Amino acid sequence: MKFRLARHTNRLKQLVDFYVNIIGLDFLGEFKNHSGYDGVFIGKKNLGWYLEFTQTSELVDHKFDEDDILVFYPETQFEYNSILDKITNNKVIISIAKNPYWQVNGITIKDPDGHCVVIPNLKIEKSNA
Numbered sequence: 001m002k003f004r005l006a007r008h009t010n011r012l013k014q015l016v017d018f019y020v021n022i023i024g025l026d027f028l029g030e031f032k033n034h035s036g037y038d039g040v041f042i043g044k045k046n047l048g049w050y051l052e053f054t055q056t057s058e059l060v061d062h063k064f065d066e067d068d069i070l071v072f073y074p075e076t077q078f079e080y081n082s083i084l085d086k087i088t089n090n091k092v093i094i095s096i097a098k099n100p101y102w103q104v105n106g107i108t109i110k111d112p113d114g115h116c117v118v119i120p121n122l123k124i125e126k127s128n129a
Helices: 012-022 077-089 100-105 122-128
Strands: 003-008 026-034 037-043 049-055 069-071 106-110 116-120
Touching (some): 012 026, 012 037, 012 049, 012 077, 077 106, 077 116, 100 106
Parallel strands (some): 069 116
Antiparallel strands (some): 106 116
């Protein structure tokens, strides 16, 4: 089974920059003016999942809350440190997670649409293995 999470936005370029240059995902492809939609595919190559972000001239009105999160588990200390460095260097604001579990076990930031993204501490990855 493959998985795709699709979300409409008014900040397509900013989302590409955030998920590729800060989170470290790969830019997998894009489309332009497909029935009025532009879009991008972002994920990790050959893993069977990706994020799709689309944009039209429509003004988007998101209804997610602080419990709607994407969690990206770094696989190595180097990857974890790299993400933290990019968060710092790009002045991305660290948020306080609503869920106390993530307050202790990860770092929460918000993407350009205001959607929460959690980067867990590496100890979480090892305990879930």
